[in-house]
Amino acid sequence: MTRLFAGFIANVIALTTRLVTAVQARWIGCGPEPVRRVYFANHASHGDFVLIWTLLPDGLREATRPVAGADYWLKGRLRRFIGRHVFNAVFVDRTRTNKDGNPIETMSAALNEGASLIIFPEGTRNTTAERLLPFKSGLFHLARQNREVEFVPVWIANLNRVLPKGEVLPIPLLCSVSFGPPLKLGEDEDKAEFLERAREALLGLAPKAL
Amino acid sequence: MSVLAQLLAIFGASAAIVSVASITGFVLKQRRAEPDPFVENFNARTKSWWAILALFALAFIFGKAGVIILFALLSFAALREFLTLTYTRWGDHWTLLAAFFVVLPVQYLLIWDEWYGLYSIFIPVYAFLLMPVISAMRGETERFLERVSEVQWALMITVFCLSHVPALLTLDIPGYEGHELLLVAFFLIVVQMSDVFQYVWGKLAGRRKIAPSLSPSKTVEGFVGGVLSATALGAALYWITPFDPWQAAALSFVIAMMGFCGGLVMSAIKRDRGVKDWGWSVEGHGGVLDRLDSVVFAAPVFFHLVRYWWTV
Numbered sequence: 335m336t337r338l339f340a341g342f343i344a345n346v347i348a349l350t351t352r353l354v355t356a357v358q359a360r361w362i363g364c365g366p367e368p369v370r371r372v373y374f375a376n377h378a379s380h381g382d383f384v385l386i387w388t389l390l391p392d393g394l395r396e397a398t399r400p401v402a403g404a405d406y407w408l409k410g411r412l413r414r415f416i417g418r419h420v421f422n423a424v425f426v427d428r429t430r431t432n433k434d435g436n437p438i439e440t441m442s443a444a445l446n447e448g449a450s451l452i453i454f455p456e457g458t459r460n461t462t463a464e465r466l467l468p469f470k471s472g473l474f475h476l477a478r479q480n481r482e483v484e485f486v487p488v489w490i491a492n493l494n495r496v497l498p499k500g501e502v503l504p505i506p507l508l509c510s511v512s513f514g515p516p517l518k519l520g521e522d523e524d525k526a527e528f529l530e531r532a533r534e535a536l537l538g539l540a541p542k543a544l
Numbered sequence: 545m546s547v548l549a550q551l552l553a554i555f556g557a558s559a560a561i562v563s564v565a566s567i568t569g570f571v572l573k574q575r576r577a578e579p580d581p582f583v584e585n586f587n588a589r590t591k592s593w594w595a596i597l598a599l600f601a602l603a604f605i606f607g608k609a610g611v612i613i614l615f616a617l618l619s620f621a622a623l624r625e626f627l628t629l630t631y632t633r634w635g636d637h638w639t640l641l642a643a644f645f646v647v648l649p650v651q652y653l654l655i656w657d658e659w660y661g662l663y664s665i666f667i668p669v670y671a672f673l674l675m676p677v678i679s680a681m682r683g684e685t686e687r688f689l690e691r692v693s694e695v696q697w698a699l700m701i702t703v704f705c706l707s708h709v710p711a712l713l714t715l716d717i718p719g720y721e722g723h724e725l726l727l728v729a730f731f732l733i734v735v736q737m738s739d740v741f742q743y744v745w746g747k748l749a750g751r752r753k754i755a756p757s758l759s760p761s762k763t764v765e766g767f768v769g770g771v772l773s774a775t776a777l778g779a780a781l782y783w784i785t786p787f788d789p790w791q792a793a794a795l796s797f798v799i800a801m802m803g804f805c806g807g808l809v810m811s812a813i814k815r816d817r818g819v820k821d822w823g824w825s826v827e828g829h830g831g832v833l834d835r836l837d838s839v840v841f842a843a844p845v846f847f848h849l850v851r852y853w854w855t856v
């Protein structure tokens with residue numbers, strides 16, 4: 335029953351997302367293949383992961399889990415239900431109050447179970463005029479622990495214009511999501527090099543600034 | 545011939561033309577050993593033409609209401625494509641909401657109401673003056689003039705100009721009462737077939753590029769062949785219009801010329817914004833605006849020429 339209802343809610347969310355944004359998937363560097371991946375994307379809107387999630391075909395969508403802050407998603411019954419059963423999110427402790435809740439370990443565990451992940455390496459929503467904030471080191475640590483997993487850069491265009499911070503009603507502008515060529519951590523690549531390479535790969539997918 | 549019989553004849557002929565394109569595409573595909581991008585695109589375009597034809601047939605069944613609702617939806621789709629490529633800031637959020645959910649519906653309600661005095665000035669006067677006020681009140685001044693200008697341009701092109709197609713239904717032409725849907729059909733066929741003729745002439749005989757910095761696919765041969773073919777087609781369609789063959793030819797010439805100009809201007813905007821197409825909702829064609837760029841430039845001119853010389 336819970337599953338059926340969650341499936342129904344999932345379809346409603348995906349359909350609404352498509353109606354409002356007419357979102358187009360651009361598989362530039364890879365296709366929607368059923369391999370273990372970490373999709374890492376720019377983060378400018380609360381709806382970012384919903385957009386990526388909507389574009390994944392059936393089968394892939396169930397196996398791809400957004401990484402979300404436990405502090406936000408475990409608050410309130412509806413939010414918890416959607417986070418757990420609709421998006422099947424991996425909850426991480428962003429506040430890091432105890433040692434057991436190391437977010438990288440939690441993410442690695444999910445990858446080891448065969449899931450793919452959606453993460454936002456900037457660590458927080460970008461509300462500045464910069465295209466992309468500096469990456470947190472989490473992306474590197476995750477790549478070091480999971481060398482065989484594909485890291486796919488994903489550029490989300492326009493969603494921050496559809497619903498800017500603090501607004502309630504969305505403007506129906508067109509959104510697009512570009513999937514770039516997958517990266518893997520090099521044999522002797524250090525943290526700074528990898529993060530720089532990942533950041534450049536992501537920026538390379540961004541459309542011309544208006 | 546009754547209006548219904550004429551409409552059926554027009555739609556039947558259109559379906560026959562698209563059928564020829566479908567068969568041509570099928571034969572081309574069979575002849576190629578490997579998938580050819582040109583043939584793939586040609587077949588995608590033809591497939592979309594079937595969908596467009598079905599959509600218009602459905603709208604025409606519901607008469608004036610159907611055509612107005614269809615064009616309101618097309619304006620909506622075109623407006624979102626246009627605004628997606630403009631520079632906006634959060635300070636424009638309410639302005640943009642007003643564009644989509646107030647200005648657009650009001651314009652089409654005024655057309656429905658046949659209130660010529662207001663629908664012809666509502667966007668050029670009232671939206672023009674009031675929309676920047678909404679943006680100004682939110683206090684963000686960065687690139688202000690550019691932002692308000694682009695929103696106004698978007699509304700003029702995608703709502704004001706496009707709404708002049710259904711506005712043709714509101715013209716009172718003596719002796720043509722009840723035939724207004726045919727005038728819309730005549731206009732759309734001439735403007736769209738002008739694009740098709742330019743495409744075909746360009747593919748078959750195109751040598752010299754006419755505007756290389758704007759569009760790589762537009763040629764002198766395509767332009768001349770397309771405009772002349774569309775003029776001839778329009779003259780041949782005089783029997784569904786209130787015009788005689790010479791008048792139908794002259795108006796078709798104006799429609800085709802304005803349509804060509806629309807293609808040029810809209811290409812310049814796309815070039816500047818670094819995109820090839822306006823969107824992706826019409827398979828093979830690009831966005832809705834890629835199919836309507838000629839329509840938006842031709843519609844108001846055709847409307848006013850007919851209004852000035854043929855109505856009472």
